[in-house]
Amino acid sequence: MSTRIIIAPLFAIVVGTGATAGAQTGAITIRAASALDGRGRSIPDAAVVVQGGKIVSVGSGRAGTATYDLRGLTLLPGLIDTHVHIDTHFGRDGRATSEGETPQQSMLYSVENAWVTLRAGFTTVQSIGSPSDVDLRAAIARGVVPGPRLLTSIRPVNENTGTPDEIRAFVRKVKADGADLVKLFASKSSREGGTQTMTDAQIQAACAEAKMLGLRTWVHAHSPSSIRAATLAGCTTVTHGSQATATELELMQQHGTWFEPNIGLVSQNYLENKPRYLGIGNFNEEGFAFTEKGIPMKREMFKHALAVRGLKLIMGTDAGAGAHGRSAEEIIYRVQVAGQPAGDAIVDATSHNAMSLGLGERIGALAAGLDADLIAVDGDPLKDVTALRRVVFVMKGGVVYKNVAR
Ligand SMILES: [Zn+2]
Numbered sequence: 426m427s428t429r430i431i432i433a434p435l436f437a438i439v440v441g442t443g444a445t446a447g448a449q450t451g452a453i454t455i456r457a458a459s460a461l462d463g464r465g466r467s468i469p470d471a472a473v474v475v476q477g478g479k480i481v482s483v484g485s486g487r488a489g490t491a492t493y494d495l496r497g498l499t500l501l502p503g504l505i506d507t508h509v510h511i512d513t514h515f516g517r518d519g520r521a522t523s524e525g526e527t528p529q530q531s532m533l534y535s536v537e538n539a540w541v542t543l544r545a546g547f548t549t550v551q552s553i554g555s556p557s558d559v560d561l562r563a564a565i566a567r568g569v570v571p572g573p574r575l576l577t578s579i580r581p582v583n584e585n586t587g588t589p590d591e592i593r594a595f596v597r598k599v600k601a602d603g604a605d606l607v608k609l610f611a612s613k614s615s616r617e618g619g620t621q622t623m624t625d626a627q628i629q630a631a632c633a634e635a636k637m638l639g640l641r642t643w644v645h646a647h648s649p650s651s652i653r654a655a656t657l658a659g660c661t662t663v664t665h666g667s668q669a670t671a672t673e674l675e676l677m678q679q680h681g682t683w684f685e686p687n688i689g690l691v692s693q694n695y696l697e698n699k700p701r702y703l704g705i706g707n708f709n710e711e712g713f714a715f716t717e718k719g720i721p722m723k724r725e726m727f728k729h730a731l732a733v734r735g736l737k738l739i740m741g742t743d744a745g746a747g748a749h750g751r752s753a754e755e756i757i758y759r760v761q762v763a764g765q766p767a768g769d770a771i772v773d774a775t776s777h778n779a780m781s782l783g784l785g786e787r788i789g790a791l792a793a794g795l796d797a798d799l800i801a802v803d804g805d806p807l808k809d810v811t812a813l814r815r816v817v818f819v820m821k822g823g824v825v826y827k828n829v830a831r
Contacts, residue, residue: 436613440475452476453823456491457801460500463775463790465768467807475797478823483682483791495801495818495830501823502790503772503798504813505778506752507685508643508664508741509660511538511552511561514723514749521702521746528557529777539572541656544827546816547573548798549779549788550752553608553643553664554578559730561601566705571692574798576782578608578643582631584622587631596634606641607631609660612651615667615719616712619647625654632660641783643685649673656682662781664741666730667723674729678736683781685741686730688723689758692716700745727763739781740774760810767810797823801830 453475460471462483472489474481502565514534516523523531535557542550550573552558558577565572579599586592596607608630611623623631630640636659643662644655652673655663663681666673677684695702695716702708730736742748742755756774759765779789788796799820804812819827 427516432723434692441460441530444815452481453492454490455493455495455801455820456489457495457498457500459805460770460791461502461677461771461807462792463502463772463779464792465772467768468791468819471791473500473756473799475799475820475823479799480791480793480795480799482793482795485765485782489782493818493825493828493830494634497806498801498803498817498830500791500799500801501546502775502795503788503800503819504545504546504753504756504774505549505740505782505789506542506742506744506755506774507551507662507739507778507781508687509538509542509550509552509556509744509749509752511535511542511550511744511749512555512557513744514538515698519701520705522705532560536564536570536572536747539565539570539575542573542752543573543819543821544816545750545753546800546802546813546819547752548800548819548821549576549782549784550623551576551606551643551782553606554577554581554604556580559603568824574788574821576605577603578606579604581608581610581645582623582627583610584624584627586627586631586830588625592627592630595633596631596638596640600635600640604640606643606661607635609642609644609655610649611644611646611655612665614705614707614712615647615665618707618715619651619665619668621646621648621651621654623654624650625658628654628660629658632658641781652677656680662739664743667719667726669726669730671733673728674733674736681737683737683739684730685739685781686723687755688727688763689739689741689742690724690748690751690754691743691745692720693754693758694745694751698747725767727759730734731763731765737777737781738773739778740770741778753816755811756813766808770810771806797821 801818
C-alpha cells in the first residue's frame with residue numbers, strides 16, 4: 426500500500442474557529458500505521474481517541490472505523506520548539522529588519538510566522554521574546570488566529586538592566602506584564618565571542634526573583650563562565666552553550682539544569698540568508714566568521730553533551746527571520762549530522778520540551794488526559810528522520826488545522 430502525499434498550501438483545510446472548537450463534543454478517532462508517544466514508546470496500528478480537546482485513549486488495533494484514517498502515516502505528539510523569535514521576519518526590502526513598518530504590518534508578519542510554524546507540526550513554541558508576542562498569544566488563545574500555543578518572555582534582562590535590586594524589580598514588572606518566563610542575556614552574542622556580560626550577582630538576582638514568582642528562566646550563555654554562573658544560580662535553562670566543555674555539561678547535569686543547544690538551524694539560516702542580514706547590528710563579516718567557525722564547534726559540543734548521562738537535553742532552534750516553519754531542521758541536524766538517535770531527538774522535542782516549559786502534565790505526549798495536540802508525518806521518522814519535513818496532519822487542542830493526507 427502506498428500513500429501519495431501532496432504538501433501544498435492549496436490543500437490546507439482549516440477547520441474550526443473558537444466557536445466550533447468549543448462545540449466539538451463527539452469523539453474523534455484517529456488511526457495511523459504507528460505512533461511515537463513522545464516518551465520513547467512506539468505503538469503499532471495506533472488508535473487515538475480525542476474528545477473535548479483532550480486525548481481520551483491511546484491504543485493499538487486494526488479493527489474499527491476512523492474519523493481520520495491516517496494509515497500509512499506516523500502519529501506523534503505536536504512538536505515543541507522552546508526557542509523562537511516569532512516576530513522576526515524579512516521586511517519589505519527583503520532584509521531582516523522591520524524598519525519603516527507600521528506596527529500593524531509587523532504584527533501581520535508575526536501572524537504569518539505563527540501559521541507556518543503550526544503547519545510545520547509545531548503546536549507549542551516559546552518566543553524569547555518580544556512585547557508584540559503578548560497580543561499574538563492572546564489572539565491565538567482566542568482560537569481565531571491559527572498558531573501554536575505561544576509562551577513569551579516579552580523583554581529580556583541584560584547587564585544594563587541595573588543593580589540586583591533593579592533587576593528584581595524588572596523581573597516583577599515582566600511578570601505583571603504577562604511573561605511566561607524570564608530571558609537573561611548572560612553572555613555576548615556568539616558573533617561577538619560569547620564572553621560573560623552579566624555579573625554573577627545580576628544572574629543570581631534575576632533567577633532567584635523569577636523562581637520566587639513561579640517563573641522559569643532561560644539564560645543565553647555561550648562561554649564556560651556564563652554557563653557556570655547560570656547553573657550555580659539555579660536558573661531553569663541554559664540556551665546556546667556553544668562553548669560548553671565537559672565540566673559545564675556535567676555541572677548542568679548535577680544541578681538538573683535544562684540544556685537547550687542550538688546547533689543546526691540557526692547558523693544554517695544565517696548563512697543561507699547572509700545578504701539579508703549583513704550590515705544589521707552585529708551581522709558583519711567578523712560576526713559571520715564566528716558563525717562559520719562555530720558550526721563544527723557546536724557539533725562537537727553536542728556530541729559531548731550526548732555522552733553526559735542524565736543531562737536534561739531539550740530542543741530549541743532560536744528561529745529568526747527565514748527559519749520559521751523549519752524548526753524540524755534542528756531535530757534532523759541533531760540526528761543526521763551530530764549522531765543523536767532519532768527516538769531520543771523526538772523525545773527531546775516533545776515530552777522533555779513540555780517538562781522544561783512546566784507543561785509536562787498538559788502536552789508533549791500521546792497519553793490519556795493530555796491536550797489533543799498531535800501530528801502525522803509521511804514516513805517513519807525513526808528510520809528516516811526527514812519524515813518530520815512531511816507533516817500532513819496537524820491537530821491542536823482537538824482542532825484540525827491541517828489535513829493533506831488525502
Ligand atoms: Zn534567541
